[in-house]
Amino acid sequence: MDEEGLAILVEDVHKSFGSVRALRGVDLAVPRGRVLGLLGPNGAGKTTIVRILTTLLRPDAGRALVEGHDVVREADAVRRRIGLAGQATAIQPELTGRENLEIIGRLYHLPRRVARDRAAELLAAFDLEEAADRPAKTYSGGMTRRLDLAASLVGEPKVLFLDEPTTGLDPRSRIAMWQIIKRLVASGTTLLLTTQYLDEADELADEIVVIDHGKVIAAGTAAELKDRVGGDVLEFTVPDGQQLAAAVAAVAPLSESEPHVDRETQQISLAVGSRGSAALLEAVRALDAAGVTIEGLVMRRPSLDDVFLAVTGHAAVAEPSAEERRGRRGRRPALVSDDGTDSSHSGDQRRN
């Protein structure tokens, strides 16, 4: 596609922080009105890309354009056309939702009356009318996120950047957020969304780019990526380590690809295509016939981890924190901790 129709163009962008090479040659192209899901584990470089595109960081090399404007040379023109919402919030907790939005409107140089109307309009659209005149610190996590998203829309951006918009939200707020984002996208806004969850990218994005260690490792639609995994995933644990090999042998015929064995957790996972419960039954029979005892048998939709496994042959591993680099032993950092929150190292706190 020619540059004309692109809302975002990133060409061979590199960025290092001291000795940490956060981005090593990233290319992206997002046509106007489309949604790009930038998918990757913690430390992959997602936030760094967003920060470069929103003029907060200069790339070391390469070039990045938003709506045809260079993010370094024409930063002001870019800033007039973008909105940003992320894990960090622009909301001042002591002020009411309405005051927060009105002041941001003034900072976008809207006349006072227009800023007031725009705030009221956004509060209504985001289901915050009732709470509008309460201090934002009394809002729930989901409400704060919605207010923050509203703040990023005050300037009527052509291109919106959402950096992990649902990380840390409970499932209900998460789905509410998805619905809001879908409505936005339907109105024609170009969206770049980063996430650690395949299902989120699947739900919201037209196209997904998977990044790891500052490099694009896969790109395509959600369906294309899932095809690479091979459909649904069957997963179970074998409590008796002696039986791992027998278990693998028993279920291997159910999968086109080699079952994945995690020796540490004694967990086996395999892609079973779209055979649904039939695969589940076959697995139980085969394991029973082999005399293997199992625990926690589940069938689930493929996760980012599975995509990683399929694309790279290794599980998605977050960048080791400085602490871990110094050799402290511990469990390998999980991509996402059990409560669904970011299991990031302290470094993230500092930057966001």
Add this chain to the structure above:
Amino acid sequence: MTAQTIDIRADTGLRRLYWAVSDALALTKRNLLVWWRVPAFIVFTVVQPVMFTLLFRYVFGGAISVGDHGSYVDYLMPGIIGQTAAFGSIGTAIALGLEAQKGIIDRFRSMPMSRSAVLAGRLIADVGRMLVTIGIIIGVGYAVGFRFHQGVGSAIAMVALAALFGLAICSVSAFIGLAIKDEESIQAFGLIWLFPVTFVSSAFVPIQSMPGWLQAFANNQPMTAVINTLRYLAVGPTPGATTLEPHLWQSLAWLFGILVVFGSLAVRTYRRLS
């Protein structure tokens, strides 16, 4: 959106200045609203200085001899005002540090607003806050026996110099806040340097009462120059400042020097935040 299109085209110096002021004022309003809503901030900016006034006036006052300087309360009030301006600056450091750490400043930097607005809005709000505190302290001072002896013009000049002093110290604090960011470290380092600067000066006791080596420091630091000037403007000649001249010029030189050095350090740190 036609208005915005015009803004973009006519990006003249005057327009830039207009928006820089407008953005700074929008943030000033925001900062003052926050201050108004947090009871702890009110206590910190109002109750604490009033407490200091009463403590020095009635607890230490009796034991401190200021000799030919006149009554202790007249000696004290300019010192308390200087101290209030200095200590009030911690709020600047904490607020900017938090905003940097929480990513609020990043969000502002991604918006098409003036680059100077975050710092300017913070400093204007904090100096405004300081002026309110100074007004209250002068009121309390009047209740406990303090009087201006030099007329209204001099009194206004004193308040103006105190505000300029506050602005200079706030610029140091702004730099500290942006450079350190972490709230607890700011609590620790943001105030500690102010203790020697404030107390080893002519603010509360005549410098002649200090040991010689301490006098050397006390006589040659900005706080003493400023306090001597404030005192002259408030109550007229005292042995510490028999004339206005050298003290006023020394104060202004110090304050502009501090503003230029720390103001540009703060701006540089702000630009590099990431």
